[in-house]
Amino acid sequence: MKLESKVPTGSLPDKWTEYKKHQKLVNPANKRKYSVIVVGTGLAGSSAAATLAELGYEVRAFCFQDSPRRAHSIAAQGGINAAKNYQNDGDSVWRLFYDTIKGGDFRAREANVHRLAEVSVSIIDQCAAQGVPFAREYGGLLDNRSFGGAQVSRTFYCRGQTGQQLLLGAYQALSRQISYGAVKMFSRTEMLDLVVIDGKARGIVTRNLETGKVESHSADAVVLATGGYSNAFYLSTNAVGCNVTATYRAHKRGALFANPCYTQIHPTCIPVSGDHQSKLTLMSESLRNDGRVWVPKNPADIGKHPTQVPDAERDYFLERLYPSYGNLAPRDVSSRGAKRVCDEGRGVGAGGRGVYLDFAEAIKRKTKPKVEALYGNLFDMYQRITGENGYDQPMRIYPALHYTMGGLWVDYELMSNVEGLFVVGEANFSDHGANRLGASALMQGLADGYFVLPYTLTRYFADVKTDRKPVDHPEFKRHEEEVLTGVKKLLSIKGKKTTTEFHREAGKLIWDNVGMSRTKQSCEQTVARMKELRAEFWENVNVPGSHDNLNQALERAGRVADFLEFGELLALDALTREESCGGHFREEYQYPDGEAKRDDEHFIHAAAWEYQGGDKTPLRHQEPMNYETVKPSVRSYK
Amino acid sequence: MKFTIKVWRQKNRTDAGRMAEYAVDGITPDMSFLEMMDQLNEQLIKAGEEPVAFDHDCREGICGSCNMMINGQAHGPERGATTCQVHMRSFRDGDRLVVEPWRAAAFPVIRDLVVDRSAFDRVIQSGGFVGVNTGGTPDGNAVPIPKVDQDRAMDAAQCIGCGACVAACPNASAMLFLSAKVGHLGALPQGQPERKARVKTMVAAHDREGFGHCTNIGECEAACPKEISTEFIMQLNRDYITSALSAVVRG
Numbered sequence: 001m002k003l004e005s006k007v008p009t010g011s012l013p014d015k016w017t018e019y020k021k022h023q024k025l026v027n028p029a030n031k032r033k034y035s036v037i038v039v040g041t042g043l044a045g046s047s048a049a050a051t052l053a054e055l056g057y058e059v060r061a062f063c064f065q066d067s068p069r070r071a072h073s074i075a076a077q078g079g080i081n082a083a084k085n086y087q088n089d090g091d092s093v094w095r096l097f098y099d100t101i102k103g104g105d106f107r108a109r110e111a112n113v114h115r116l117a118e119v120s121v122s123i124i125d126q127c128a129a130q131g132v133p134f135a136r137e138y139g140g141l142l143d144n145r146s147f148g149g150a151q152v153s154r155t156f157y158c159r160g161q162t163g164q165q166l167l168l169g170a171y172q173a174l175s176r177q178i179s180y181g182a183v184k185m186f187s188r189t190e191m192l193d194l195v196v197i198d199g200k201a202r203g204i205v206t207r208n209l210e211t212g213k214v215e216s217h218s219a220d221a222v223v224l225a226t227g228g229y230s231n232a233f234y235l236s237t238n239a240v241g242c243n244v245t246a247t248y249r250a251h252k253r254g255a256l257f258a259n260p261c262y263t264q265i266h267p268t269c270i271p272v273s274g275d276h277q278s279k280l281t282l283m284s285e286s287l288r289n290d291g292r293v294w295v296p297k298n299p300a301d302i303g304k305h306p307t308q309v310p311d312a313e314r315d316y317f318l319e320r321l322y323p324s325y326g327n328l329a330p331r332d333v334s335s336r337g338a339k340r341v342c343d344e345g346r347g348v349g350a351g352g353r354g355v356y357l358d359f360a361e362a363i364k365r366k367t368k369p370k371v372e373a374l375y376g377n378l379f380d381m382y383q384r385i386t387g388e389n390g391y392d393q394p395m396r397i398y399p400a401l402h403y404t405m406g407g408l409w410v411d412y413e414l415m416s417n418v419e420g421l422f423v424v425g426e427a428n429f430s431d432h433g434a435n436r437l438g439a440s441a442l443m444q445g446l447a448d449g450y451f452v453l454p455y456t457l458t459r460y461f462a463d464v465k466t467d468r469k470p471v472d473h474p475e476f477k478r479h480e481e482e483v484l485t486g487v488k489k490l491l492s493i494k495g496k497k498t499t500t501e502f503h504r505e506a507g508k509l510i511w512d513n514v515g516m517s518r519t520k521q522s523c524e525q526t527v528a529r530m531k532e533l534r535a536e537f538w539e540n541v542n543v544p545g546s547h548d549n550l551n552q553a554l555e556r557a558g559r560v561a562d563f564l565e566f567g568e569l570l571a572l573d574a575l576t577r578e579e580s581c582g583g584h585f586r587e588e589y590q591y592p593d594g595e596a597k598r599d600d601e602h603f604i605h606a607a608a609w610e611y612q613g614g615d616k617t618p619l620r621h622q623e624p625m626n627y628e629t630v631k632p633s634v635r636s637y638k
Numbered sequence: 639m640k641f642t643i644k645v646w647r648q649k650n651r652t653d654a655g656r657m658a659e660y661a662v663d664g665i666t667p668d669m670s671f672l673e674m675m676d677q678l679n680e681q682l683i684k685a686g687e688e689p690v691a692f693d694h695d696c697r698e699g700i701c702g703s704c705n706m707m708i709n710g711q712a713h714g715p716e717r718g719a720t721t722c723q724v725h726m727r728s729f730r731d732g733d734r735l736v737v738e739p740w741r742a743a744a745f746p747v748i749r750d751l752v753v754d755r756s757a758f759d760r761v762i763q764s765g766g767f768v769g770v771n772t773g774g775t776p777d778g779n780a781v782p783i784p785k786v787d788q789d790r791a792m793d794a795a796q797c798i799g800c801g802a803c804v805a806a807c808p809n810a811s812a813m814l815f816l817s818a819k820v821g822h823l824g825a826l827p828q829g830q831p832e833r834k835a836r837v838k839t840m841v842a843a844h845d846r847e848g849f850g851h852c853t854n855i856g857e858c859e860a861a862c863p864k865e866i867s868t869e870f871i872m873q874l875n876r877d878y879i880t881s882a883l884s885a886v887v888r889g
Binding site: 051086122129133137140141176179240276384550551 | 649650666668669670672673676677679680682683684686687688689691693694695696697698699700701702703716718719723725727748749752754755756758759762763764766767768769770771772773775776777778779781782783784785788791792795796798799822823826828829
């Protein structure tokens, strides 16, 4: 299969401008004839649904939560990047572009990333106009902080709740369109299948989570904005409901899944406290602006109270290893640093899996009220969970799964290989390469939804006639039937193990073997073990209740069934990418100092997997990442 | 730790519902309240019963999904916390914990502890936004905003829409929720053009949904996980009167 990226010709900075200048448009009177389904109402989905409705398209939006405002974008704390250069510190669109490309370890598509950097500035303007309460200086102008992987301050924020405030901005824009009747909203509704007729995405099959009713929705285009797959690892910082079901089921209907092995492990999470743990909590990376990360130099000191370890006996390992970025080294680099010192037996806290994040020096330099104003809610959160006070003693942190860079393959127009199926936000693969920089996820979600998709979808519609299939079309009926059969099958097994038990076991398997570092052997073992787990699941899972009412155990079982298939794909991708890059670290491929060793000769491409059905090994396709402007170099933060 | 959990069970919207009692054992103080509920549910599934349905998602106090009355208190005994942020160290070993859904006419029970809070969405749809489309907006720094105003907007904007204010209020009033949105947008220059119309339409929507009136009891502020101040209700009342006295207000 030839993967056509459809990147426009011309010089990199002009591609998007030229695209917009020459793209075909749809006359306002004709727009209302086109209908769009948007699945997921996080930053990408809400902003897309609102904007498409403003343009005049008929929009239906879906979310599994009880309200579109609850999507997991809401949990992002730190901020959103934009190349505004308000701080006069040398920022520019080029620099944001370059930082993002380099941060992604030269595995992202140049043209997409440049476009992202270009529209970043409009996002801030848009959100400010919506009333998003961005932090401001006393003079009334917008404030910025700095974030990992950048040497400028370009991150805009709303205390520690940036994701929430941006999502509320998008949710309110969406609510406004709902009130006008321009968007029809379906909450507590989960997409369980994609309907493809004659090679085109024609609609979806959903299950109403309250009544259990399975039904079809037909449209001229389907947009998936359904987030990432971190919960394949069971423990992650994602919300418990986050899942891969929508994208994976689209994959099973023909959409290629790209780079599933690119997962991001976030360095500043609260360590695991026991087996009961249902999820992990992240504390914003912004803490690393002022907090210093250390462990005792001597393993004998790990049991001591941290304040009893003198400065000379501490190893500020990030500052030591990466002097120019220090505690603000990118996430993958910082996470591996923490793993390395813990592997050396110098980790602190439960199970020796933790490092200190110390604010003593910042409090001395800035005063406690200033630190409180910047990070107060994060300190509160830490205290609530651990019972410890981060002002009086250092916090303990450890890396955890946080974000997934892989996703459905899309071209420059954000359309997957299935015509009419668009994928935006974390659910697609395109902008972050092998690693995402802090404060870039919010930027990408809103860029796609507010400023990219509304153009590219219009271009698509300009070329196709509206051709909605009726929902009683035999293909819709067949898909509905299959969904219902699947749901009933889960309920009929009546085995001995609960869904959570399977999920926990599979998640631990993936975390241990395809987590922060991977080997050929660990990936192979995972592929083999996943097959066994899956077979056991379909024979021995116990899903209580019935399908015609609210049944959360059933919802979860369907999602876990997909994770059990998807986990194998993740491990397979990690196995076949025989290099280390960004968040993908294969132990066989590293420099003597432990840094990731890329293999540009063989792997400067996106791997896009094609589903082959059943237990057949999926096909691996490649899209070469053509670096026309940037020259890939060794990604060093020293 | 051991606990007796007395919890509301209701099959669907029309079922009468009843309290049921279960015993849980092997709970550790570091477990969150929802992790304790997870354990209860695993236990129920193993025993061939249906688990207790409850809304939850982020489990870090920001999405606003979780909603339980624990021993008569919305979100349980901790101040400024959602249900998911309550840990079992807040209770004594052997305690009997009574767990109920939010109770309000505007929040009908769907199943067990799950309630329908779509009334909140409709209140926002009635005017809780700034009426700007995507594109064509001025530069983010074009309108300087005094830091005090920005901070005030942020104080109000923190509302997570969980509904604890309604559950705690003897009148089942949603005035704190409503005033948080009116207060957030009203504190910013961007919210001024629609300020008078917004307060009018939003209060009307609030009443239409069947929420009660505010009688200054203050339970809402005490129950609010984001500790939003009832000062915003005062501001709401002032805005409402100003709006009512204005000659021409759309909406």
